[in-house]
Amino acid sequence: MKILLGLLTALVILAVAVPTAVHAYQPDEVLEDPILEARAREISAELRCVVCQNQSIDDSNAEIARDLRLLVRERLVEGDTDEQVLDYVAARYGDFVLLRPPWQPNTYLLWLGPPIMAIVIATLMVLFLRTYKSRRGAGLSPEPLSPDDRAELNALVERVTATTRPGTGPSSTFRAELADGLRHLDHPKDEDDSAQKRHSDLDRDTRS
Amino acid sequence: MRRLIVILPVAIFAALIGVMASLLTDSERNSDLSRLPSALIGQPVPAFELPAVTRGLPGGFSSADLRGRVTVLSVFASWCVPCLAEHPQITQIAETGTPVYGLNHRDKPEDAENWLRRHGNPYTAVGADLNGRASVEWGVTGVPETFIIDASGRIAYKHVGPVTPDALNEKIMPLLRRTRGG
Numbered sequence: 001m002k003i004l005l006g007l008l009t010a011l012v013i014l015a016v017a018v019p020t021a022v023h024a025y026q027p028d029e030v031l032e033d034p035i036l037e038a039r040a041r042e043i044s045a046e047l048r049c050v051v052c053q054n055q056s057i058d059d060s061n062a063e064i065a066r067d068l069r070l071l072v073r074e075r076l077v078e079g080d081t082d083e084q085v086l087d088y089v090a091a092r093y094g095d096f097v098l099l100r101p102p103w104q105p106n107t108y109l110l111w112l113g114p115p116i117m118a119i120v121i122a123t124l125m126v127l128f129l130r131t132y133k134s135r136r137g138a139g140l141s142p143e144p145l146s147p148d149d150r151a152e153l154n155a156l157v158e159r160v161t162a163t164t165r166p167g168t169g170p171s172s173t174f175r176a177e178l179a180d181g182l183r184h185l186d187h188p189k190d191e192d193d194s195a196q197k198r199h200s201d202l203d204r205d206t207r208s
Numbered sequence: 209m210r211r212l213i214v215i216l217p218v219a220i221f222a223a224l225i226g227v228m229a230s231l232l233t234d235s236e237r238n239s240d241l242s243r244l245p246s247a248l249i250g251q252p253v254p255a256f257e258l259p260a261v262t263r264g265l266p267g268g269f270s271s272a273d274l275r276g277r278v279t280v281l282s283v284f285a286s287w288c289v290p291c292l293a294e295h296p297q298i299t300q301i302a303e304t305g306t307p308v309y310g311l312n313h314r315d316k317p318e319d320a321e322n323w324l325r326r327h328g329n330p331y332t333a334v335g336a337d338l339n340g341r342a343s344v345e346w347g348v349t350g351v352p353e354t355f356i357i358d359a360s361g362r363i364a365y366k367h368v369g370p371v372t373p374d375a376l377n378e379k380i381m382p383l384l385r386r387t388r389g390g
Contacts, residue, residue, distance in 0.1 A: 050349040063314065064349060067340040092254070092347040094247035127213060 024061045031073050040073045043085050047072070048097045056099055157182050246347055246366040253361050254345035258335025261312050262321045267334035269309055275361035278388045280308045282331070283343060283353040285315045286323035291352045294370035295327050298354070301376070302330035306384055310334040313343050313351050354380070358387050 025044070031037040044058035049065040057065040057072075068089065075085045089097055101107045145153065161179040248254070257270035274281065282298050284291040302308045310331035312320045317336060324334070337343050346355070349368065356365040364387050371380060 063340065064344075067344050070339075071341070071344050091247060092345060093349070094347070124213060124217065131210075 024057075024059055024065065025069055026066070029066070029069055029073065031077065036073070036076050039082060040069070040076055043072050043076075043082055044069055046086060046099055047089055048099050050093055050097060153182070246363070248347050248363045249366065251363055253357055253363060256342040256345050258311065258337055258342055261315070261334050261336040262317045264321055265324065265329070265334050267310075267331070267336075269333040269335050271361075273309065273333065274357045275359075277359050278306060278384065279332075279357045280306055280384070281311055281346075281355040281357060282308055283311045283313050283346070283348050283351050283355075285313045285351050286319040287315065288313075288351045290370040292327065294352055294354075294372070295330075297371040297373060297376040297380075299328060299330040301371075301380065301384070302332075304381075304384070306388075307332040311342065311346070311348075312336050313348065314338065314340050356380070356383055356387055 025041075031040060041058060045056045047057045047068060049055045049057045049060035049062050049068070051062050051064055052060050055065075057068045071089065072085055075088055080088065086098060090102075095102055101110055103111060157179045161176060253271050253274045255271050258268060260267040273279075280298075280301055284295075284298075298308060308331055310333070312334055314337065320334070320336070324331075335342070340348075346353075347366075352370055354367040354371055355363055358364045365379075365383050367375060367380065
Protein backbone atom coordinates (compact mmCIF):
# COMPACT_ATOMS: atom_id res chain seq x y z
CA MET A 1 0.00 0.00 0.00
CA LYS A 2 2.75 2.37 0.98
CA ILE A 3 4.64 1.53 -2.20
CA LEU A 4 1.52 2.15 -4.24
CA LEU A 5 1.01 5.51 -2.56
CA GLY A 6 4.62 6.36 -3.20
CA LEU A 7 4.30 5.48 -6.85
CA LEU A 8 1.16 7.53 -7.17
CA THR A 9 2.84 10.54 -5.57
CA ALA A 10 5.78 10.14 -7.94
CA LEU A 11 3.44 10.04 -10.92
CA VAL A 12 1.62 13.16 -9.80
CA ILE A 13 4.90 14.98 -9.28
CA LEU A 14 6.08 13.89 -12.73
CA ALA A 15 2.85 14.97 -14.35
CA VAL A 16 3.08 18.38 -12.74
CA ALA A 17 6.80 18.87 -13.15
CA VAL A 18 7.44 17.65 -16.70
CA PRO A 19 5.37 20.17 -18.65
CA THR A 20 7.10 23.04 -16.90
CA ALA A 21 10.54 21.66 -17.70
CA VAL A 22 10.26 21.41 -21.48
CA HIS A 23 11.96 24.64 -22.43
CA ALA A 24 15.60 24.07 -23.07
CA TYR A 25 16.92 27.59 -23.57
CA GLN A 26 19.83 28.58 -21.37
CA PRO A 27 20.04 31.83 -19.41
CA ASP A 28 23.02 32.99 -21.48
CA GLU A 29 20.99 32.79 -24.68
CA VAL A 30 18.28 35.16 -23.53
CA LEU A 31 18.23 38.53 -25.27
CA GLU A 32 18.09 41.72 -23.24
CA ASP A 33 15.21 43.13 -25.23
CA PRO A 34 12.12 41.33 -23.89
CA ILE A 35 10.14 41.94 -27.10
CA LEU A 36 12.88 40.45 -29.29
CA GLU A 37 13.25 37.57 -26.83
CA ALA A 38 9.53 36.86 -26.98
CA ARG A 39 9.73 36.79 -30.78
CA ALA A 40 12.78 34.52 -30.59
CA ARG A 41 10.86 32.12 -28.35
CA GLU A 42 7.92 32.11 -30.75
CA ILE A 43 10.15 31.41 -33.76
CA SER A 44 12.02 28.72 -31.84
CA ALA A 45 8.77 26.90 -31.22
CA GLU A 46 8.21 26.84 -35.00
CA LEU A 47 11.56 25.27 -35.83
CA ARG A 48 12.29 21.58 -35.70
CA CYS A 49 15.39 20.31 -34.00
CA VAL A 50 16.85 18.41 -36.95
CA VAL A 51 18.48 15.68 -34.90
CA CYS A 52 15.60 15.00 -32.53
CA GLN A 53 12.98 15.50 -35.25
CA ASN A 54 9.89 15.69 -33.10
CA GLN A 55 10.97 18.46 -30.81
CA SER A 56 11.18 22.14 -31.53
CA ILE A 57 14.50 23.82 -30.92
CA ASP A 58 12.76 25.57 -28.05
CA ASP A 59 12.26 22.19 -26.37
CA SER A 60 15.45 20.44 -27.29
CA ASN A 61 18.68 20.22 -25.35
CA ALA A 62 20.66 19.14 -28.39
CA GLU A 63 23.69 21.21 -29.24
CA ILE A 64 22.43 21.98 -32.71
CA ALA A 65 19.15 23.22 -31.24
CA ARG A 66 21.15 25.64 -29.13
CA ASP A 67 23.11 26.72 -32.21
CA LEU A 68 19.86 27.39 -34.02
CA ARG A 69 18.36 29.26 -31.08
CA LEU A 70 21.42 31.49 -31.05
CA LEU A 71 21.15 31.94 -34.81
CA VAL A 72 17.49 32.96 -34.51
CA ARG A 73 18.43 35.59 -31.94
CA GLU A 74 21.37 36.76 -34.03
CA ARG A 75 19.09 37.29 -37.04
CA LEU A 76 16.50 39.10 -34.93
CA VAL A 77 19.11 41.43 -33.48
CA GLU A 78 20.22 42.18 -37.03
CA GLY A 79 16.69 43.30 -37.80
CA ASP A 80 15.17 40.34 -39.65
CA THR A 81 11.41 39.87 -39.59
CA ASP A 82 10.07 36.62 -38.16
CA GLU A 83 9.45 35.42 -41.70
CA GLN A 84 12.99 36.22 -42.79
CA VAL A 85 14.42 34.28 -39.86
CA LEU A 86 12.35 31.21 -40.72
CA ASP A 87 13.35 31.52 -44.38
CA TYR A 88 17.01 31.84 -43.41
CA VAL A 89 16.94 28.59 -41.46
CA ALA A 90 14.80 26.78 -44.07
CA ALA A 91 17.25 27.80 -46.80
CA ARG A 92 19.98 25.88 -44.97
CA TYR A 93 18.11 22.95 -43.47
CA GLY A 94 15.20 22.60 -45.89
CA ASP A 95 11.46 22.91 -45.30
CA PHE A 96 11.86 19.94 -42.98
CA VAL A 97 12.89 22.29 -40.15
CA LEU A 98 9.59 24.13 -40.33
CA LEU A 99 7.21 22.44 -37.93
CA ARG A 100 4.38 24.17 -39.79
CA PRO A 101 4.80 23.01 -43.39
CA PRO A 102 4.58 25.80 -45.97
CA TRP A 103 1.71 25.95 -48.48
CA GLN A 104 3.26 24.82 -51.76
CA PRO A 105 2.60 22.20 -54.47
CA ASN A 106 4.24 19.31 -52.65
CA THR A 107 2.26 19.99 -49.47
CA TYR A 108 -1.18 20.59 -51.04
CA LEU A 109 -2.20 17.03 -50.30
CA LEU A 110 -0.93 17.34 -46.73
CA TRP A 111 -2.97 20.47 -46.09
CA LEU A 112 -6.06 19.53 -48.10
CA GLY A 113 -6.17 15.84 -47.17
CA PRO A 114 -7.93 16.19 -43.80
CA PRO A 115 -10.63 18.66 -44.95
CA ILE A 116 -11.26 16.58 -48.10
CA MET A 117 -11.58 13.44 -46.00
CA ALA A 118 -13.95 15.28 -43.62
CA ILE A 119 -16.14 16.36 -46.55
CA VAL A 120 -16.15 12.86 -48.05
CA ILE A 121 -17.06 11.27 -44.73
CA ALA A 122 -19.76 13.86 -44.01
CA THR A 123 -21.27 13.32 -47.48
CA LEU A 124 -21.28 9.56 -47.05
CA MET A 125 -22.89 9.93 -43.65
CA VAL A 126 -25.65 12.20 -44.96
CA LEU A 127 -26.32 9.82 -47.85
CA PHE A 128 -26.40 6.84 -45.53
CA LEU A 129 -28.70 8.52 -43.03
CA ARG A 130 -31.03 9.61 -45.82
CA THR A 131 -31.44 6.09 -47.23
CA TYR A 132 -31.72 4.67 -43.74
CA LYS A 133 -34.46 7.12 -42.82
CA SER A 134 -36.46 6.63 -46.01
CA ARG A 135 -36.25 2.88 -45.59
CA ARG A 136 -37.43 3.05 -42.02
CA GLY A 137 -40.20 5.46 -43.02
CA ALA A 138 -41.36 2.96 -45.62
CA GLY A 139 -41.32 0.18 -43.05
CA LEU A 140 -43.75 1.99 -40.77
CA SER A 141 -46.65 1.77 -43.23
CA PRO A 142 -46.47 -1.62 -44.91
CA GLU A 143 -48.60 -2.31 -47.93
CA PRO A 144 -51.81 -4.16 -47.07
CA LEU A 145 -51.86 -7.83 -47.89
CA SER A 146 -53.14 -8.74 -51.30
CA PRO A 147 -56.49 -10.68 -51.29
CA ASP A 148 -54.63 -13.86 -52.24
CA ASP A 149 -52.13 -13.50 -49.42
CA ARG A 150 -54.90 -12.72 -46.97
CA ALA A 151 -56.83 -15.81 -48.02
CA GLU A 152 -53.76 -17.97 -47.62
CA LEU A 153 -53.04 -16.58 -44.20
CA ASN A 154 -56.62 -17.13 -43.12
CA ALA A 155 -56.54 -20.69 -44.35
CA LEU A 156 -53.39 -21.29 -42.35
CA VAL A 157 -54.91 -19.85 -39.22
CA GLU A 158 -58.08 -21.88 -39.68
CA ARG A 159 -56.08 -25.02 -40.07
CA VAL A 160 -54.15 -24.39 -36.92
CA THR A 161 -57.29 -23.74 -34.90
CA ALA A 162 -59.15 -26.67 -36.45
CA THR A 163 -56.49 -29.19 -35.48
CA THR A 164 -56.58 -28.00 -31.92
CA ARG A 165 -59.18 -29.40 -29.59
CA PRO A 166 -60.34 -26.80 -27.17
CA GLY A 167 -58.85 -27.01 -23.71
CA THR A 168 -56.09 -29.50 -24.46
CA GLY A 169 -53.22 -27.52 -22.98
CA PRO A 170 -51.22 -24.35 -23.15
CA SER A 171 -50.14 -24.83 -26.75
CA SER A 172 -53.68 -25.10 -28.01
CA THR A 173 -54.65 -22.05 -25.98
CA PHE A 174 -51.78 -20.16 -27.54
CA ARG A 175 -52.84 -21.19 -31.01
CA ALA A 176 -56.37 -20.15 -30.28
CA GLU A 177 -55.18 -16.76 -29.13
CA LEU A 178 -52.99 -16.38 -32.17
CA ALA A 179 -55.85 -17.29 -34.45
CA ASP A 180 -58.17 -14.97 -32.64
CA GLY A 181 -55.74 -12.10 -32.83
CA LEU A 182 -55.07 -12.62 -36.49
CA ARG A 183 -58.73 -12.98 -37.31
CA HIS A 184 -59.59 -9.70 -35.70
CA LEU A 185 -56.60 -7.84 -37.07
CA ASP A 186 -58.35 -6.29 -40.03
CA HIS A 187 -60.98 -8.81 -41.11
CA PRO A 188 -63.37 -9.24 -38.23
CA LYS A 189 -65.85 -11.15 -40.36
CA ASP A 190 -63.59 -13.75 -42.00
CA GLU A 191 -65.43 -16.82 -40.78
CA ASP A 192 -67.29 -16.98 -44.02
CA ASP A 193 -68.25 -20.22 -45.67
CA SER A 194 -65.56 -20.38 -48.29
CA ALA A 195 -62.82 -20.10 -45.74
CA GLN A 196 -64.46 -22.75 -43.62
CA LYS A 197 -64.70 -25.04 -46.57
CA ARG A 198 -61.16 -24.48 -47.57
CA HIS A 199 -59.76 -25.23 -44.22
CA SER A 200 -61.64 -28.51 -43.97
CA ASP A 201 -60.29 -29.46 -47.39
CA LEU A 202 -56.76 -28.76 -46.34
CA ASP A 203 -57.38 -30.50 -43.11
CA ARG A 204 -58.43 -33.61 -44.83
CA ASP A 205 -55.40 -33.49 -47.08
CA THR A 206 -52.96 -33.45 -44.22
CA ARG A 207 -54.70 -36.20 -42.37
CA SER A 208 -54.83 -38.64 -45.19
CA MET B 209 -24.42 5.38 -57.57
CA ARG B 210 -25.13 3.29 -54.53
CA ARG B 211 -22.54 0.76 -55.58
CA LEU B 212 -20.01 3.58 -55.94
CA ILE B 213 -20.67 4.70 -52.38
CA VAL B 214 -19.89 1.23 -51.15
CA ILE B 215 -16.84 0.70 -53.32
CA LEU B 216 -15.25 4.14 -53.07
CA PRO B 217 -14.17 4.05 -49.39
CA VAL B 218 -12.80 0.56 -49.81
CA ALA B 219 -10.96 1.61 -52.95
CA ILE B 220 -9.51 4.69 -51.27
CA PHE B 221 -8.46 2.61 -48.28
CA ALA B 222 -6.85 0.00 -50.50
CA ALA B 223 -4.99 2.69 -52.44
CA LEU B 224 -3.75 4.23 -49.18
CA ILE B 225 -2.52 0.87 -47.93
CA GLY B 226 -0.77 0.34 -51.25
CA VAL B 227 1.03 3.68 -51.14
CA MET B 228 2.07 3.20 -47.51
CA ALA B 229 3.26 -0.34 -48.13
CA SER B 230 5.34 0.73 -51.11
CA LEU B 231 6.89 3.58 -49.12
CA LEU B 232 7.60 1.34 -46.14
CA THR B 233 9.16 -1.41 -48.20
CA ASP B 234 11.21 0.95 -50.36
CA SER B 235 14.58 -0.17 -49.05
CA GLU B 236 16.42 2.54 -50.96
CA ARG B 237 14.48 5.17 -49.07
CA ASN B 238 14.65 3.43 -45.71
CA SER B 239 18.23 2.28 -45.79
CA ASP B 240 19.36 5.55 -44.29
CA LEU B 241 17.12 7.44 -41.92
CA SER B 242 19.41 10.44 -41.99
CA ARG B 243 18.86 10.80 -45.71
CA LEU B 244 17.08 14.11 -45.69
CA PRO B 245 17.26 16.03 -48.91
CA SER B 246 19.69 18.83 -48.33
CA ALA B 247 18.32 22.24 -49.16
CA LEU B 248 21.79 23.31 -50.24
CA ILE B 249 22.31 20.97 -53.20
CA GLY B 250 22.89 23.12 -56.27
CA GLN B 251 23.36 26.22 -54.15
CA PRO B 252 26.57 28.23 -54.01
CA VAL B 253 28.67 27.52 -50.94
CA PRO B 254 27.51 29.64 -48.00
CA ALA B 255 29.55 32.61 -46.91
CA PHE B 256 31.86 31.74 -44.04
CA GLU B 257 35.35 32.32 -42.81
CA LEU B 258 37.16 29.99 -40.46
CA PRO B 259 40.41 30.63 -38.57
CA ALA B 260 43.16 28.03 -38.34
CA VAL B 261 42.70 25.50 -35.57
CA THR B 262 46.21 25.96 -34.16
CA ARG B 263 49.37 27.53 -35.40
CA GLY B 264 50.73 24.05 -36.03
CA LEU B 265 48.05 23.12 -38.55
CA PRO B 266 47.77 24.49 -42.08
CA GLY B 267 44.53 26.28 -42.27
CA GLY B 268 42.01 28.85 -41.95
CA PHE B 269 39.88 28.97 -45.07
CA SER B 270 36.76 30.66 -46.39
CA SER B 271 34.13 30.39 -49.12
CA ALA B 272 36.59 31.79 -51.67
CA ASP B 273 38.89 28.76 -51.25
CA LEU B 274 36.13 26.45 -52.42
CA ARG B 275 35.72 28.03 -55.86
CA GLY B 276 37.52 27.40 -59.10
CA ARG B 277 38.05 23.64 -58.80
CA VAL B 278 36.26 20.60 -57.45
CA THR B 279 36.77 20.33 -53.72
CA VAL B 280 35.54 18.27 -50.81
CA LEU B 281 34.55 19.65 -47.43
CA SER B 282 34.64 17.26 -44.53
CA VAL B 283 32.97 18.17 -41.26
CA PHE B 284 34.76 16.37 -38.45
CA ALA B 285 35.75 16.49 -34.79
CA SER B 286 38.27 14.64 -32.67
CA TRP B 287 35.54 13.64 -30.22
CA CYS B 288 33.50 12.02 -32.98
CA VAL B 289 34.07 8.27 -33.22
CA PRO B 290 32.56 7.75 -36.71
CA CYS B 291 34.94 10.47 -37.93
CA LEU B 292 37.83 8.21 -37.01
CA ALA B 293 36.15 5.37 -38.88
CA GLU B 294 35.87 7.42 -42.05
CA HIS B 295 39.32 8.98 -41.76
CA PRO B 296 41.04 6.42 -44.04
CA GLN B 297 38.42 7.08 -46.72
CA ILE B 298 38.80 10.86 -46.41
CA THR B 299 42.54 10.32 -46.73
CA GLN B 300 41.92 8.26 -49.84
CA ILE B 301 39.92 11.10 -51.40
CA ALA B 302 42.78 13.50 -50.72
CA GLU B 303 45.24 11.05 -52.32
CA THR B 304 43.35 11.26 -55.62
CA GLY B 305 44.37 14.89 -55.80
CA THR B 306 41.07 16.48 -54.87
CA PRO B 307 41.68 19.17 -52.25
CA VAL B 308 39.85 18.22 -49.04
CA TYR B 309 39.02 20.95 -46.55
CA GLY B 310 38.36 20.09 -42.93
CA LEU B 311 35.68 21.88 -40.99
CA ASN B 312 36.60 21.15 -37.39
CA HIS B 313 33.25 21.18 -35.65
CA ARG B 314 33.06 22.30 -32.00
CA ASP B 315 36.41 20.90 -31.02
CA LYS B 316 39.15 21.82 -28.61
CA PRO B 317 42.00 23.08 -30.83
CA GLU B 318 44.65 21.01 -29.00
CA ASP B 319 42.52 17.88 -29.28
CA ALA B 320 42.04 18.44 -32.98
CA GLU B 321 45.76 18.97 -33.52
CA ASN B 322 46.69 15.83 -31.57
CA TRP B 323 44.06 13.80 -33.38
CA LEU B 324 45.38 14.86 -36.79
CA ARG B 325 48.97 14.23 -35.72
CA ARG B 326 48.10 10.76 -34.61
CA HIS B 327 45.88 9.73 -37.54
CA GLY B 328 47.41 11.79 -40.31
CA ASN B 329 46.28 15.08 -41.77
CA PRO B 330 44.87 14.71 -45.27
CA TYR B 331 43.40 18.21 -45.32
CA THR B 332 44.54 21.00 -47.57
CA ALA B 333 43.40 23.32 -44.82
CA VAL B 334 41.54 22.95 -41.55
CA GLY B 335 39.26 25.60 -40.10
CA ALA B 336 38.01 25.81 -36.55
CA ASP B 337 34.29 26.20 -36.09
CA LEU B 338 34.39 26.63 -32.35
CA ASN B 339 30.78 27.64 -31.82
CA GLY B 340 29.14 25.70 -34.66
CA ARG B 341 28.07 28.87 -36.45
CA ALA B 342 29.68 27.96 -39.79
CA SER B 343 28.24 24.45 -39.52
CA VAL B 344 24.78 25.98 -39.32
CA GLU B 345 25.52 27.90 -42.54
CA TRP B 346 26.27 24.54 -44.14
CA GLY B 347 23.08 22.99 -42.82
CA VAL B 348 25.12 20.48 -40.84
CA THR B 349 22.98 18.27 -38.62
CA GLY B 350 25.79 16.23 -37.13
CA VAL B 351 29.34 15.03 -37.62
CA PRO B 352 30.64 13.64 -39.83
CA GLU B 353 29.23 15.11 -43.02
CA THR B 354 30.96 15.36 -46.37
CA PHE B 355 30.22 17.80 -49.17
CA ILE B 356 31.33 17.74 -52.78
CA ILE B 357 31.68 21.22 -54.26
CA ASP B 358 31.90 21.64 -58.01
CA ALA B 359 34.26 23.96 -59.84
CA SER B 360 31.75 26.79 -59.95
CA GLY B 361 31.54 26.71 -56.17
CA ARG B 362 28.14 25.04 -55.96
CA ILE B 363 27.34 22.19 -53.59
CA ALA B 364 26.95 19.07 -55.72
CA TYR B 365 26.47 16.41 -53.07
CA LYS B 366 26.13 15.95 -49.36
CA HIS B 367 26.92 12.73 -47.54
CA VAL B 368 25.53 12.38 -44.03
CA GLY B 369 27.34 10.09 -41.64
CA PRO B 370 30.69 8.37 -42.03
CA VAL B 371 32.04 7.74 -45.52
CA THR B 372 32.33 3.96 -45.45
CA PRO B 373 34.52 2.17 -47.99
CA ASP B 374 31.30 1.20 -49.82
CA ALA B 375 30.01 4.76 -49.84
CA LEU B 376 33.40 5.92 -51.07
CA ASN B 377 33.58 3.50 -53.96
CA GLU B 378 29.95 3.52 -54.97
CA LYS B 379 28.99 7.15 -54.46
CA ILE B 380 31.73 9.61 -53.65
CA MET B 381 34.39 8.51 -56.14
CA PRO B 382 32.03 8.18 -59.13
CA LEU B 383 30.47 11.52 -58.24
CA LEU B 384 33.86 13.17 -57.95
CA ARG B 385 34.84 11.84 -61.37
CA ARG B 386 31.57 13.05 -62.87
CA THR B 387 31.80 16.44 -61.20
CA ARG B 388 35.36 16.88 -62.42
CA GLY B 389 34.45 15.69 -65.91
CA GLY B 390 31.34 17.82 -66.23
